[in-house]
Amino acid sequence: xxxxxxxxxxxxxxxxxxxxxxxxxxxxxxxxxxxxxxxxxxxxxxxxxxxxxxxxxxxxxxxxxxxxxxxxxxxxxxxxxxxxxxxxxxxxxxxxxxxxxxxxxxxxxxxxxxxxxxxxxxxxxxxxxxxxxxxxxxxxxxxxxxxxxxxxxxxxxxxxxxxxxxxxxxxxxxxxxxxxxxxxxxxxxxxxxxxxxxxxxxxxxxxxxxxxxxxxxxxxxxxxxxxxxxxxxxxxxxxxxxxxxxxxxxxxxxxxxxxxxxxxxxxxxxxxxxxxxxxxxxxxxxxxxxxxxxxxxxxxxxxxxxxxxxxxxxxxxxxxxxxxxxxxxxxxxxxxxxxxxxxxxxxxxxxxxxxxxxxxxxxxxxxxxxxxxxxxxxxxxxxxxxxxxxxxxxxxxxxxxxxxxxxxxxxxxxxxxxxxxxxxxxxxxxxxxxxxxxxxxxxxxxxxxxxxxxxxxxxxxxxxxxxxxxxxxxxxxxxxxxxxxxxxxxxxxxxxxxxxxxxxxxxxxxxxxxxxxxxxxxxxxxxxxxxxxxxxxxxxxxxxxxxxxxxxxxxxxxxxxxxxxxxxxxxxxxxxxxxxxxxxxxxxxxxxxxxxxxxxxxxxxxxxxxxxxxxxxxxxxxxxxxxxxxxxxxxxxxxxxxxxxxxxxxxxxxxxxxxxxxxxxxx
Numbered sequence: 001x002x003x004x005x006x007x008x009x010x011x012x013x014x015x016x017x018x019x020x021x022x023x024x025x026x027x028x029x030x031x032x033x034x035x036x037x038x039x040x041x042x043x044x045x046x047x048x049x050x051x052x053x054x055x056x057x058x059x060x061x062x063x064x065x066x067x068x069x070x071x072x073x074x075x076x077x078x079x080x081x082x083x084x085x086x087x088x089x090x091x092x093x094x095x096x097x098x099x100x101x102x103x104x105x106x107x108x109x110x111x112x113x114x115x116x117x118x119x120x121x122x123x124x125x126x127x128x129x130x131x132x133x134x135x136x137x138x139x140x141x142x143x144x145x146x147x148x149x150x151x152x153x154x155x156x157x158x159x160x161x162x163x164x165x166x167x168x169x170x171x172x173x174x175x176x177x178x179x180x181x182x183x184x185x186x187x188x189x190x191x192x193x194x195x196x197x198x199x200x201x202x203x204x205x206x207x208x209x210x211x212x213x214x215x216x217x218x219x220x221x222x223x224x225x226x227x228x229x230x231x232x233x234x235x236x237x238x239x240x241x242x243x244x245x246x247x248x249x250x251x252x253x254x255x256x257x258x259x260x261x262x263x264x265x266x267x268x269x270x271x272x273x274x275x276x277x278x279x280x281x282x283x284x285x286x287x288x289x290x291x292x293x294x295x296x297x298x299x300x301x302x303x304x305x306x307x308x309x310x311x312x313x314x315x316x317x318x319x320x321x322x323x324x325x326x327x328x329x330x331x332x333x334x335x336x337x338x339x340x341x342x343x344x345x346x347x348x349x350x351x352x353x354x355x356x357x358x359x360x361x362x363x364x365x366x367x368x369x370x371x372x373x374x375x376x377x378x379x380x381x382x383x384x385x386x387x388x389x390x391x392x393x394x395x396x397x398x399x400x401x402x403x404x405x406x407x408x409x410x411x412x413x414x415x416x417x418x419x420x421x422x423x424x425x426x427x428x429x430x431x432x433x434x435x436x437x438x439x440x441x442x443x444x445x446x447x448x449x450x451x452x453x454x455x456x457x458x459x460x461x462x463x464x465x466x467x468x469x470x471x472x473x474x475x476x477x478x479x480x481x482x483x484x485x486x487x488x489x490x491x492x493x494x495x496x497x498x499x500x501x502x503x504x505x506x507x508x509x510x511x512x513x514x515x516x517x518x519x520x521x522x523x524x525x526x527x528x529x530x531x532x533x534x535x536x537x538x539x540x541x542x543x544x545x546x547x548x549x550x551x552x553x554x555x556x557x558x559x560x561x562x563x564x565x566x567x568x569x570x571x572x573x574x575x576x577x578x579x580x581x582x583x584x585x586x587x588x589x590x591x592x593x594x595x596x597x598x599x600x601x602x603x604x605x606x607x608x609x610x611x612x613x614x615x616x617x618x619x620x621x622x623x624x625x626x627x628x629x630x631x632x633x634x635x636x637x638x639x640x641x642x643x644x645x646x647x648x649x650x651x652x653x654x655x656x657x658x659x660x661x662x663x664x665x666x667x
Contacts, residue, residue, distance in 0.1 A: 028144045036112045039152050039402045043161045044104045046412035051078045055164045057098055062090040073258045078164045081259035084207040085167045103163045110169045111160045117176035118372055119147035124183045128226045145394040149375045152402040154295040158364040161412050165365040167209045172369040174205030175215055182219050186227050199244050206252040214346040216245035225339040270358035276306040277356035282316040283307045284352055288367040292374045298408055300422045302362035303429035344373040415439040430460035446473050464493035468500050480510035498528030514544035532562035551575055566596035577609050585609050600629040604636045611643050619643055634663035
């Protein structure tokens with residue numbers, strides 16, 4: 001009997017190849033994840049710095065998830081009009097409050113996901129008919145090296161380690177997802193699903209940052225370059241899809257409108273002219289490109305200066321315009337090269353063209369997404385020149401860049417470190433000088449801070465914030481006479497700042513000019529109605545002028561606005577004690593001490609009230625606590641001496657009177 005032999009199934013080799021390919025991709029993805037964690041491990045403890053403070057630490061809208069979707073508007077905050085980053089900060093707040101680790105972990109995850117999406121996008125693009133002859137065989141390693149170099153490049157740290165610039169990296173992630181989803185949608189399977197993903201990603205990107213405005217155009221450009229061949233054919237094939245992408249501009253337009261020109265810090269109504277800003281951008285773009293090649297002098301804050309020297313601007317403009325013309329030419333003769341050039345300029349255009357951004361005329365985070373285009377051009381060009389030998393070069397480049405990134409992250413180890421680094425690299429930046437001084441002031445190193453405030457004012461005499469903070473520093477050193485002219489100058493420059501009015505009032509109080517101070521405390525309360533400290537200090541001025549009833553009302557208002565304000569409870573108790581309402585006074589003194597147990601003045605005041613109520617043993621206990629906290633506290637020694645004298649213990653009384661005398665007070 002004849003038997004038949006079944007031939008082997010033909011689909012087996014492709015399945016094996018597919019499994020091998022998936023394994024390689026999994027290994028590539030895992031390697032990128034491990035490298036990212038290794039390179040950014042030293043960034044997780046970096047403190048909030050600069051714009052992190054208003055956008056995260058002092059941002060009330062991230063305190064719960066419901067309000068997280070409604071960021072502060074028209075305030076100039078980095079999260080104004082950017083609900084998705086703001087909501088992500090609210091999620092971080094749920095996880096770790098203001099502890100920085102979860103914010104940095106999220107930023108790194110976003111950066112890694114963006115790099116992985118770029119990896120997928122490049123790999124698919126290199127296998128398109130336009131490029132497959134040159135790159136298909138090496139599509140996976142080339143895409144991996146592009147993603148790797150972008151992942152470890154130190155120029156990206158401004159969008160990753162600098163926490164608030166999540167607005168940039170999150171937008172970049174959704175931009176990459178939009179392009180990747182479109183690239184997948186032109187394959188035969190899952191067209192509708194991938195186009196929906198592209199549209200959703202585009203809308204989410206619009207809710208992150210204004211740079212996303214170019215996304216529908218870049219997708220159309222990608223289609224023309226790698227799929228359809230012409231803009232007309234791309235539009236004809238996918239009219240509905242591009243109309244849907246364009247509709248996301250309505251979302252962006254509404255968000256931009258809600259910020260009122262980002263609180264007056266961006267747009268054509270700022271103090272920086274269109275011409276001055278645009279001229280500066282020629283210099284900025286070349287500087288960014290130089291940093292992409294050799295990122296050694298990275299700077300947190302470039303300040304608000306513009307470049308006005310024609311001898312500097314003209315050659316930079318010539319080079320940049322040459323690149324623009326070359327990009328236009330390449331779009332016809334070498335479409336893939338033209339696409340990279342067009343994407344580079346489109347990604348930079350919203351922040352580096354003619355629309356002034358007054359708060360920062362240059363910023364490294366703006367190069368985050370354009371850097372991907374530069375790296376792609378370098379890697380593909382290197383491969384065409386060196387072939388597989390280029391892998392060694394790319395590996396060496398990645399190692400060097402990774403080490404530089406670790407080093408750059410160490411600059412963020414403290415506020416003082418990052419601002420000293422900035423001042424060293426940009427000594428003419430008045431804001432950096434002031435920020436370093438502020439950091440030293442907060443650390444109670446006021447004498448060290450004073451020269452930096454002075455330098456900031458020398459560089460920018462009309463710098464209201466520097467004059468205000470210098471005045472506050474001098475007040476903290478009990479140098480009210482020197483503080484007054486600085487605060488007066490700040491008041492002249494910014495009369496609508498509540499803090500300026502408040503501190504000018506404080507200076508007048510220190511100089512025994514309480515009557516004059518009243519008007520400034522009143523103005524501060526009007527400009528900053530929720531500030532309990534202003535109410536309390538206003539009450540102090542009213543007490544000084546003899547208006548007890550007015551002071552009582554201000555202290556009560558301070559407590560209403562901040563029930564945990566120990567000093568307000570203490571000062572209210574002082575008024576109550578002075579008017580004979582000892583029981584109420586004692587209750588407020590006790591509240592103040594529950595809130596602040598080491599408040600020596602509070603213990604002394606409570607002891608006085610207890611002594612007046614003839615509760616001498618309790619009074620002695622609180623006087624002794626006050627003296628334990630402040631052994632050279634003359635008022636407490638004197639008051640305790642009076643209690644001992646009233647109890648007939650003349651020796652103990654004399655001991656404390658002598659201590660009061662030694663401390664500078666004569667009973």
